[in-house]
Amino acid sequence: MLFNSFGFLFLFLPVVLLVFLQIGRRNEILAATWLGAASLFFYAWWDYRYLALLLASIVFNYCCGLRIAESHTGAKKNWLIAGIACDLILLAYYKYAGFLVSVFNQVADTPIFIKDIVLPIGISFFTFTQIAFLVDTYQGKVKEYRFVHYLLFVTYFPHLIAGPVLHHKEMMPQFSDSKIYRLSWVNISVGLSIFIIGLAKKVLIADNIAPYANDLFNHPIEPSLLVAWGGVLAYAFQIYFDFSGYSDMAIGLSRLFGIKLPLNFNSPYKSVNIVEFWRRWHMTLSRFLRDYLYIALGGNRHGLLRRYANLMITMLLGGLWHGAGWTFLVWGGLHGIYLVINHAWLALAQKIGFPLASLGWKLTATIMTFIAVCFSWVFFRSVDLPTAQQIVRGLLGGFGVGIPNAFAARLGEFKTLLEQVGVTFFLGGGTRFVETWSWVILAAGIAFFLPNTQQIMRRFEPALDFTVTEFRTFFANLYWHPSRSWAVSLGIVMILCLLSLNKPSDFLYFQF
Structure with missing residues (x-):
């Protein structure tokens, strides 16, 4: 079900909202249950066959969270590792099995065949949301374990399909606040x-x-x-x-x-550098990658080279999170390189006293950042590397500069000048x-x-x-x-x- 569909706008949304407010006046837990059930219906509308997978994931992670909260230090870590491992194995199977088998076939020259696996919609988001819950539980940040609220936290339909990636501590206090159940x-x-x-x-x-x-x-x-x-x-x-x-x-x-x-x-194209871009684009995913991957790898605590390596690993995995393919890996790698260059430049600029705050530099840096981001989008959007390479060659002028012939009559003598510098005119x-x-x-x-x-x-x-x-x-x-x-x-x-x-x-x- 799409937010931009008549069924959602004129049936699902008004019914769910009106019933939620009516029930909320009498029983807040029942209202939360209704909203959770409506969210499950919203998910099942895409493909009811994967509803059981979503529910199984929710029950499994909820139980793991309880075990982490109730266990002693050693067992806590074991339950955390087990929970995250199972989440990642599930994600890897549905999202990366086909890609990994194809890579293995290319390297080993084997004919292994794997049936096409349909990617359950939203699996990346509800998996990362629940991994964050397990880590927050391990760190003692989770204070409320009511199952209906956890179910709603994971399935809440506004964020379920495409984010944001939520933190348990952000949402659970709101579900317990009686104000949300009143008009x-x-x-x-x-x-x-x-x-x-x-x-x-x-x-x-x-x-x-x-x-x-x-x-x-x-x-x-x-x-x-x-x-x-x-x-x-x-x-x-x-x-x-x-x-x-x-x-x-x-x-x-x-x-x-x-x-x-x-x-x-948050207006990421207005960013003056790539670091700021990732603080503005898909902000909750950037936060997740920083808190649960980059920092876990050591962050910037073990020297400059290790810091840059951690940045590259984080962005390569961030690229693969978006899709199983070489194009996404290249896209993530480009942003990793951008971040390394950016951090190195900021350190140098501070050392030499470069005027980073000047209006002229901010304008120049914003344009440079935008161009770099657009260049990387080529790999993000392309279906394969040969397509991306063809487009990159065009971006760099490898196929010349062409203008529709319809403009020729309006250019007058300027047309001849353009042709002299290599500009061509194409029909249609x-x-x-x-x-x-x-x-x-x-x-x-x-x-x-x-x-x-x-x-x-x-x-x-x-x-x-x-x-x-x-x-x-x-x-x-x-x-x-x-x-x-x-x-x-x-x-x-x-x-x-x-x-x-x-x-x-x-x-x-x-x-x-």
Whole structure:
């Protein structure tokens, strides 16, 4: 069931919310049970066959958590290792078995065949969520073990399919708070507003720019410089608004129930370096990789080389988390290299007194970071390495600079000058070329120059860990407040979204 579908918007959501509020007035545990059951139904809608797998995972990890909490020091660690090992084995089987067998066949020249394994949707997210629960229990951070709340913590439908990756300590106190079981018009209005903004990002921007990215990645035959960059930038903004839209919709839906989710997306393309990018993109996954992998490997506690090695290992595994394939491994490796270079540069800049805070450098660094991220998206999106290599060659001008012939008549004598410097003109594709770059420019303007959703909603605590930060743009005074103008504006946006829901599309992060 998609957030951007009529069934969800006009049947599932209103029924679940109304019954939740009605039951909550009488029995809070029963209301939590209802929300958990509704979340299981939401999951089963995709494929009921994997509901048993989800429930088995929940029961297993809950029991492991109890054993960790009740055991002495030695047994605690054994239960923790056993629980995490089983979680990772399950994830490895469904997500990586086919890839590992294919690699083994290539290396050993064997004909081993493995039947295609259907990836259970959301398995990466509910697995990481529960691993975090086991580690938090081992560290004594978990204080409440009511099963119905644990079930809801794992299955809570706004986050179940594509995150954020939650911490037990963030959510359990909220499930025990009687306020969430009472009707709050503030929560309803704030939640709906955030949801509509997220829906607009997905339906009106991401889905409309997607075909222009697909043009390149589905047919990467010797793309010229501008065609290659147009397609790559189209994908960069497609995934940006798709994931940003999902994150907003998840936060908005949760707020309808009085529950605040942590931020998972915070204008990452405005980052001045790759370290900041990972503090803004998929924030809860970055937090998980830092807390449970990078620090566990030793972090920066064992010297510079070990620190850089830990960064590379973390990002390579982070790449594989997104998908089983060489392209994801290369994508993770690129970001590992970016992080190593960034940390080395920051240390050098501090030593030589380089003006990192100057406006000129921040602008330059932001552009450099964005270009580096876009370059890595080529491998993230490509179906295989040969496709990625073809597109990279186009990005670097390996297939020349081409412009649709439709522009030739408007260039006059400038056409001859362009031809002298190697620019070629190709037949057809003029309309598509203009549409691609028009969408790219529009999306870039929104991403770089408009305040993000939490900044617009900053007066009403839009997320669990939100802090007000200063931002300077022409629209800095734009903020949401209960008013007729905001109601009408968002109502119009919602109507436009509904008119675009004839063929609702999956969110990109559903496949991870």
